Amino acid sequence: MLAQQLLNGVALGFTYVLIAIGLTMIYGVLKLLHFAHGVIYAVGVFAAMIGILYLNMNFIVACLFAMIIAAICGVAVERFAYRPLRNVHPITTLISGVGIAIFLESLFQVVFSSDPRAFPDTGMKVSVWKISESISITNVKLTIIVVGLVALVLLYAFLRWTKMGIAIQATAQDMRAASLMGVNVNRVVAITFMIGSAFAAIAGVLVAYDINSIYPTMGSVPGLKAFCVVVLGGLGSIPGTIIGGLILGIVESLSEGYLNGMIIDKDAIAFVILIIILLVKPSGLFGRKVEKV
Amino acid sequence: MDSFINPYYIDIIVFLFIYIILGLGLNLITGYAGQVSLGHAAFYGIGAYTSAILTVKFGVNTWLAIFLAIVITFILSAILGLPSLRVSEDFLAITTLGLGLIIQSIFKNAEITGGAYGLDMIPAPSLFGLEIIDLSYLGLVLVMLLLAIFIMKRMTQSRIGRAWMTIHEDETVAQSMGINTTYYKVLAFAIGGAFAGAAGALFAHKVSYISADSFGFTLSATILSMVVLGGLGKIRGTILGVSLLYLLPELFRVFDIQLFDMKYLDLYKMMLYGMIMVLVMRYRPKGIFGNTSLKKRKKNRSSAKKKELRDGEIIA
Numbered sequence: 336m337l338a339q340q341l342l343n344g345v346a347l348g349f350t351y352v353l354i355a356i357g358l359t360m361i362y363g364v365l366k367l368l369h370f371a372h373g374v375i376y377a378v379g380v381f382a383a384m385i386g387i388l389y390l391n392m393n394f395i396v397a398c399l400f401a402m403i404i405a406a407i408c409g410v411a412v413e414r415f416a417y418r419p420l421r422n423v424h425p426i427t428t429l430i431s432g433v434g435i436a437i438f439l440e441s442l443f444q445v446v447f448s449s450d451p452r453a454f455p456d457t458g459m460k461v462s463v464w465k466i467s468e469s470i471s472i473t474n475v476k477l478t479i480i481v482v483g484l485v486a487l488v489l490l491y492a493f494l495r496w497t498k499m500g501i502a503i504q505a506t507a508q509d510m511r512a513a514s515l516m517g518v519n520v521n522r523v524v525a526i527t528f529m530i531g532s533a534f535a536a537i538a539g540v541l542v543a544y545d546i547n548s549i550y551p552t553m554g555s556v557p558g559l560k561a562f563c564v565v566v567l568g569g570l571g572s573i574p575g576t577i578i579g580g581l582i583l584g585i586v587e588s589l590s591e592g593y594l595n596g597m598i599i600d601k602d603a604i605a606f607v608i609l610i611i612i613l614l615v616k617p618s619g620l621f622g623r624k625v626e627k628v
Numbered sequence: 629m630d631s632f633i634n635p636y637y638i639d640i641i642v643f644l645f646i647y648i649i650l651g652l653g654l655n656l657i658t659g660y661a662g663q664v665s666l667g668h669a670a671f672y673g674i675g676a677y678t679s680a681i682l683t684v685k686f687g688v689n690t691w692l693a694i695f696l697a698i699v700i701t702f703i704l705s706a707i708l709g710l711p712s713l714r715v716s717e718d719f720l721a722i723t724t725l726g727l728g729l730i731i732q733s734i735f736k737n738a739e740i741t742g743g744a745y746g747l748d749m750i751p752a753p754s755l756f757g758l759e760i761i762d763l764s765y766l767g768l769v770l771v772m773l774l775l776a777i778f779i780m781k782r783m784t785q786s787r788i789g790r791a792w793m794t795i796h797e798d799e800t801v802a803q804s805m806g807i808n809t810t811y812y813k814v815l816a817f818a819i820g821g822a823f824a825g826a827a828g829a830l831f832a833h834k835v836s837y838i839s840a841d842s843f844g845f846t847l848s849a850t851i852l853s854m855v856v857l858g859g860l861g862k863i864r865g866t867i868l869g870v871s872l873l874y875l876l877p878e879l880f881r882v883f884d885i886q887l888f889d890m891k892y893l894d895l896y897k898m899m900l901y902g903m904i905m906v907l908v909m910r911y912r913p914k915g916i917f918g919n920t921s922l923k924k925r926k927k928n929r930s931s932a933k934k935k936e937l938r939d940g941e942i943i944a
Contacts, residue, residue, distance in 0.1 A: 416906050423913065426717055428909075429717075559729070613714065
């Protein structure tokens with residue numbers, strides 16, 4: 336039972352990691368809490384749905400399609416809502432982000448109606464793998480874990496060995512110095528948004544496929560939980576985000592299995608963690624030492 | 629008298645006034661003291677639930693219940709404002725958002741709040757045996773609104789208001805000038821929360837049925853966009869911002885304008901609110917009634933030009 340819950344928690348955790356990676360990279364580069372990230376997640380899900388239903392794509396092509404559309408949307412949001420406000424008070428940018436998130440989410444509800452619908456038929460069958468007597472995992476959950484690992488390895492390679500990846504790291508350390516060294520900061524920001532949005536999109540598609548349900552507001556709660564993951568792991572720290580995401584996934588999964596009749600919803604646990612971390616150790620698990628955020 | 633006026637119009641005005649009180653509270657926290665709150669609906673909910681629980685479950689007199697709701701929201705808001713001492717700016721926004729979601733989730737799951745079903749049969753207040761509904765309720769809300777505006781005006785023009793503004797501008801400076809920032813920050817949350825609590829209690833006794841769904845993030849964001857449109861740190865800004873954004877969608881309903889599918893009116897409303905938040909932040913971050921009003925800006929520009937000319941003369 337415990338091992339089963341842990342395994343489910345890891346799968347859930349990887350979806351949080353995939354969503355939160357974008358947030359933490361964006362925070363690292365721009366020192367910005369990207370509020371509309373959850374909407375990008377929903378954009379990915381709907382792009383995949385349209386791809387499968389109307390463009391006759393198979394599941395893998397639809398995933399790539401979703402990532403591309405989400406990346407474009409992410410860059411568009413940055414251009415429209417964040418870039419004109421760079422270097423102003425963080426509150427101004429935050430309110431702008433909240434605004435664009437509300438706008439896009441309502442737009443989605445108008446276009447796609449707010450009723451949930453099932454994930455379109457992909458021709459793939461859900462099968463259950465028995466690892467031992469009491470532990471089993473569906474192939475969808477296994478896919479989530481594998482995709483998460485592959486994405487993280489690719490991200491590591493990108494940041495470590497490509498010129499753009501190093502430019503992103505340099506910008507995260509000091510934007511001004513990086514731009515003086517000839518780094519095109521606007522391009523770095525755009526690439527960061529693209530990567531983050533694509534990761535959120537793939538997470539969204541896999542979650543939607545796993546729970547077999549699509550609705551326009553599906554991104555808002557994961558988007559907010561991703562903030563908790565980012566804060567828990569330490570702001571701007573990618574390893575911290577990975578550990579933080581897995582912790583949150585496991586905690587939620589265990590609470591589902593063992594705690595019943597709680598006074599707060601399962602979804603609210605993340606925010607309890609968030610508040611405790613911000614009050615007790617604002618630097619998170621792996622963040623740079625900060626007294627106060 | 630009641631029969632002359634369509635009660636529906638009265639309801640609109642009553643809810644408008646309640647929203648203005650709510651907006652004033654948020655403006656106090658966010659506009660004056662500079663502590664961003666994305667969980668304002670939680671304070672509103674605490675006020676509504678306190679008053680409702682006291683009257684429905686404990687049979688407390690309605691007037692006393694409203695008063696107690698304000699007091700309890702004041703105390704709870706002070707406690708919920710404590711994170712603002714450790715966390716600032718955008719992280720405070722996330723924290724308050726989280727607090728709002730946690731509190732909403734408590735409303736939904738606790739037994740005393742009626743769980744997911746909510747509370748109904750909340751009695752209307754009565755005075756000398758007369759039940760206060762419709763037009764007289766409008767009177768009650770108006771009195772509360774005027775009281776709120778009066779309190780807010782007096783407070784912001786006093787020592788407290790100046791302390792808040794200094795904290796807003798620069799916390800370190802405020803501290804070095806001997807302002808007890810801890811006290812004033814918590815006080816801002818407490819009083820802003822109490823305003824929201826009053827609005828919530830008035831809302832509960834007006835609609836007579838409340839459930840956790842009425843106090844979600846959508847409401848917090850709506851109120852924030854209204855306050856932002858009017859301009860942070862301006863009383864008339866809040867009044868005009870809330871009125872404009874609240875009445876605009878209602879106009880479509882009242883006059884039955886069939887421009888689009890009425891089913892989606894609420895969604896179009898949210899789209900408008902979201903877009904306004906983005907555009908106002910981009911083009912007029914201080915709001916329509918912010919410090920840089922058009923008149924003043926023109927004046928500044930012309931005086932700057934004059935100065936430029938003068939400097940030019942000297943150089944020449």
